Amino acid sequence: MGSANVDTVVNVAHFPLPGETITASSVGTSGGGKGLNQAVAAARGGAVVRFVGAVGDDAAGRYLSGLLAADGVDISALVQVAGVATGSAFVTVDATGDNTVIVAPGANHHLLAGAVRGQEADVVLVQQEIPAATVVAALAAGKASGAMTMLNPAPAAGELSDDVLALVDVVVPNQTELAVLCPGPGSVAERASALAARRGTAVVVTLGADGALVVTDAGVWPVASFAVDVRDTTGAGDTFCATLAVALGAGADLVSAARRAAAAGALATTVAGAYPSLPRAADVDRLLASQFPVS
Numbered sequence: 001m002g003s004a005n006v007d008t009v010v011n012v013a014h015f016p017l018p019g020e021t022i023t024a025s026s027v028g029t030s031g032g033g034k035g036l037n038q039a040v041a042a043a044r045g046g047a048v049v050r051f052v053g054a055v056g057d058d059a060a061g062r063y064l065s066g067l068l069a070a071d072g073v074d075i076s077a078l079v080q081v082a083g084v085a086t087g088s089a090f091v092t093v094d095a096t097g098d099n100t101v102i103v104a105p106g107a108n109h110h111l112l113a114g115a116v117r118g119q120e121a122d123v124v125l126v127q128q129e130i131p132a133a134t135v136v137a138a139l140a141a142g143k144a145s146g147a148m149t150m151l152n153p154a155p156a157a158g159e160l161s162d163d164v165l166a167l168v169d170v171v172v173p174n175q176t177e178l179a180v181l182c183p184g185p186g187s188v189a190e191r192a193s194a195l196a197a198r199r200g201t202a203v204v205v206t207l208g209a210d211g212a213l214v215v216t217d218a219g220v221w222p223v224a225s226f227a228v229d230v231r232d233t234t235g236a237g238d239t240f241c242a243t244l245a246v247a248l249g250a251g252a253d254l255v256s257a258a259r260r261a262a263a264a265g266a267l268a269t270t271v272a273g274a275y276p277s278l279p280r281a282a283d284v285d286r287l288l289a290s291q292f293p294v295s
Helices: 034-044 059-070 106-110 132-145 175-181 188-199 236-249 254-268 281-291
Strands: 005-011 026-032 053-056 078-081 087-093 099-104 123-127 148-152 202-206 212-216 219-223
Touching: 005 059, 026 034, 026 059, 034 053, 034 059, 034 123, 034 236, 053 059, 053 106, 059 078, 078 106, 087 106, 123 132, 123 236, 132 148, 148 236, 175 188, 175 202, 188 202, 188 212, 188 219, 202 236, 202 254, 212 254, 219 254, 236 254, 254 281
Parallel strands: 005 087, 053 078, 123 148
Antiparallel strands: 005 026, 087 099, 202 212, 212 219
């Protein structure tokens, strides 16, 4: 459950300074939004996926609906909001593959808690580009139905209350988001451990090129990164979250699931754009076999 946007991606040599005008090397349009990216990545990873989101009753909304359906995602719960534009994101990618993103939420902010009704699943994955009340409703409904609940706290909007944490089985922040969720001094491992200790929620921190960190009340486990040629990091975090959800839903333990998610996230950095970069299960299998061979 989450956002759906049309992404406009601009490639530049470097990010502009305030007041600076630079020339882009290329520009393109594709599907995006953390919710859509995660839904498609999960489907390409082999899961049966229903996406709960909102688009405008416009050409952009029809375009996104078509992309989701083409990847086999169930869009029966996709809401069309009359009189509101479909969400948009403007992504700038520099020569190193790093990116900045500006989001115009549009219809995403009209996804109401009522859209949760009747949406049962084995795993419920939610992120925060939709109204906060809808996020909580989705987690609560998932928890009540016995689903595994996962929260990607992006963008981070502040510390999570104990009541919300109690609804989450696994929270998946990056380092920046973790600093918002658990402010104050301490290393990444210390902050993640403090967050996990509050309500027994597992924490999986994505570390970009440094891999990931799995933290529970039982300990801390680093997950190594994968060696790939980075072209564009857009969508890598969404790919990680989705792949983690699929692996956990299939019965993998948290560390093994995070290792697979790290491989999928690495592959997503090798292709420009978010939606085009989302890998398929067979590609992830090949990378895992090449860098973590089975003896």
